[in-house]
Amino acid sequence: MKTLLFPVAIALLISSCFLDADAQHVIGSSAGEKTDNYIGVMMSKRHIPGLSVAVLKEGKILKMQSYGLANIETHTPATSQTVYKIGSLSKQFIAAAVMLLQQSGKINLDSPVGTYLDSLPSTWQSITIRNLLTHTSGLVRDAPDFNPLKIRPLSEDIKAIYSLPLGFSPGTQWDYSNMNYYVLAAIIEKVTGINWAKWIGQNIFEPSGMHQTRTTSMTDLILNRANGYKRTSAGWENAEIWLALRPSGAFLSSIADLAKWDSMLYTNKLLTTASKKQMWTAMKLIDGMNTHYGMGWFIDSVNNHLRVHHDGGVPGFRSDFERFPDAKFSVIVLTNGGSAKAERIAQNIAGFFIPVLKPLPAQALPDKEPEITAIVKGFINRLQKRSVIDTNTLSTELAKAYNKEAARVLAYAIGGKIYSITLIGRRERNGRRTYRYRLDYGYDYTDLVIQFDSWNKIIGYGIDD
Incomplete structure (x- = not known):
């Protein structure tokens, strides 16, 4: 799910298909068994009450x-x-x-x-x-x-x-x-x-x-x-x-x-x-x-x-539909849990059935702008400790739009002990620089997408789940 709290053109950054730690360590002798075990782990960790999955080859059901x-x-x-x-x-x-x-x-x-x-x-x-x-x-x-x-x-x-x-x-x-x-x-x-x-x-x-x-x-x-x-x-x-x-x-x-x-x-x-x-x-x-x-x-x-592909999210529900036309293969995931990461679940299930579709681990980029990373870490730290954002780090326009509820929602989205913050994506266009930072919780991760203007002021941010 892509949760944009303020405008950030996430699709213009780098599409993220990344393998998570739980998927790497799933035990099972078959794709179906690995899927069952993996879903069990994710339902527990992501607090998902119910989940339905369909895996299809040329429109015919392999697993439902x-x-x-x-x-x-x-x-x-x-x-x-x-x-x-x-x-x-x-x-x-x-x-x-x-x-x-x-x-x-x-x-x-x-x-x-x-x-x-x-x-x-x-x-x-x-x-x-x-x-x-x-x-x-x-x-x-x-x-x-x-x-x-x-x-x-x-x-x-x-x-x-x-x-x-x-x-x-x-x-x-x-x-x-x-x-x-x-x-x-x-x-x-x-x-x-x-x-x-x-x-x-x-x-x-x-x-x-x-x-x-x-x-x-x-x-x-x-x-x-x-x-x-x-x-x-x-x-x-x-x-x-x-x-x-x-x-x-x-x-x-x-x-x-x-x-x-x-x-x-x-x-x-x-x-x-x-x-x-x-x-x-x-x-x-x-x-x-x-x-x-x-x-x-x-x-x-x-x-x-x-x-x-496309994901979907409304309060209490997360969904994802993945199609791989070359492989004539599809995975669909529906859930009734607001914190489910349906897209990630579907991506990893695809990798169990067709290994070449296995998402790649995230690759860290050389951090050539440590001053930006310092701003981002301060942004995250303040959110986690106090559920607030330092408006001095925001552009004038974004500072005017700032409200405590938006900060609270973002603080909840990135909640949990973060073991590492890694730069994994960067794009520059029309004087705007968009960065993707991977927040690693050990058992799971979240990506923070954040955009800066030429004065190093934040002009947009959001969570790419």
Whole structure:
């Protein structure tokens, strides 16, 4: 899961596929046994109540297993039919819907958004459908007044950002934005005349046999629904429930249904080969820089093997979908634990079944800027000891946006005894330097991604789980 607390273009740093210590020492005579043992260790250490996994080769199931509890209160076991919130895995279905509409001639990916929606801000004139799909539009990540406990029409969510300036000219930078997929949902409704979620249900879920996949709801009775949890110092607690229906993370699904979707992606029954190729090709910026993001999927590689993937996270749930098209191999992980590291779990399971897909250990970079590392260590130390950030280390803009709650959330995310802090990634662009530091806890790790301006002031930071 990528938790951005302030803007940092993580995908423009170095994609991280790194083997963790627990995966290196798993005992087992077969890939399936290693998977079982590894999941047991991770569920214990990461406080995961329930987890479901599917491992597939050419869309056919090699292993489908569920572990732990879908509901702690009722002691209900997790099964292949357990329905989890899947967070941003939902984006691939919005993207697939747009591609289906392109196939039928109702949408042109390179047409301006204004071709389909009326009364948009003049600053949006050059934003295309492709920009929205690939997070190169310049739209903000979320509406500033977004309230997860409030339900309001999709049109109001979009209008809430009309007055905000674009973060950059479309196509010149990459920045992950949930609002891109709100706008895409509105376009689906405009060109079909049908509610976006209903259209996706009729045209993607039903043809794929995904009968348990649907939008989230706190009023509907949903069979086999998992409850989401978080672990605190006091023990288990129910996770916060988001009432708002967000196109960027709207759906519930089961491991069995997502396995059906993986199988469908090997056919041309819905999406053509050309459409899938577009979705799974990383967008390049105007200057030629690779964004490592296609359409609803992140795009990178493991040991020169193409990796198409996305993770998802909403309170109490973490998920990940890994596809390796060259190997015709997939791993899907769904959990109902807010601190689960689903992406890392899925990556390491892939390595158990196909060793060449084994994530590489992180390689330390020569630290040629010890003054930056000193600032980072001070930043971490202050957070761990007092849950605060020294605003003198922040840029003027970031200092104005600083709040104690954001610092508290980050302090919790990097909590625990840190044995080492290692620089493992660095990228410089447009006067901004982005660094990835590995925080090693011995049994686990977290990556802190932090960005500096030319005056060595912090302009963005976040956790890449």
